[in-house]
Amino acid sequence: MYEGAVQELIDELGRLPGIGPKSAQRVAFHILEADSDDMKRLAEAIVSVKEKVKFCQICFNVSEEDTCRICRDASRDRSVICVVEESKDVMAIERTRSFNGLYHVLGGSINPIAGVGPEQLHVRELLSRLSDDEVQEVIVATDPNLEGEATATYLVRTLGPIGIDLTRLASGLPVGGDLEYADDVTLGRAFEGRRSLS
Structure with missing residues (x-):
């Protein structure tokens, strides 16, 4: 001491x-x-x-303004939303330059041991974003670990009845790993080979 x-x-x-x-x-x-x-x-x-720094009122990414630069960018494809666990995952995906849609940051993943259920995540806000007909696809980009898979399964069950295309990042990402540690090529290929969940 x-x-x-x-x-x-x-x-x-x-x-x-x-x-x-x-x-x-x-x-x-x-x-x-x-x-x-x-x-x-x-x-x-x-x-x-x-x-x-606060959280974007639309997607919950970190921002110094009420809405983040990605949500403000009119050139982004508004028909696709990529759902991630944390803001650091947004930056990992942006580095690949493979995705030009919008994001939704859940603020974590389902983890019953840590007392985190769907109610503690930004799932309700995601559902309200999907209420208009502009969004055609939701990419579930949660981490390929136990908590991420549980979150993906929950999202598929919750979003399935809405009728929007649901896709998941393709394999190639290491199981048990985090998106922020994936190299740009692996993450880019995972985006290109994503598979349908619905």
Whole structure:
């Protein structure tokens, strides 16, 4: 245990995802040794992101405005919505340049062990987006892991009766993996080979 502020910093860093006690200690000591101005900019960036960034009122992607740049872009294909778990998945797909439709961010996946059911996700908002006749296809792009598959199955059961084409990203993505870690070629091929669920 370190004294006061150093231990508090290590404890707070250790609460971040993917950072264990040893990593938190390394980062804390890096912060201590780094240039003061650099660390002030880091602190300001953290405060700024918490003050400025919110979620798009339409798709729930991160945005500094009420609607994100993708929803505001008139050149996007409004007949296709790609449903993803998190905003980081939107960026992973955008990097492939294989998709020009809109997105809907669920805000997670169904995980009964963690107490996350469909009610905690943005499924109702997705249903309301599908109430007009503009959307012709919904691509289910949840992670190919247990929670992602459970979420995809739920979406198929919920959206099936609406009569919209439902597709799922093709295989090629590693089972148990996350979209954000897939390389651009694999993710692009998965989009091209998506299969119908309805």
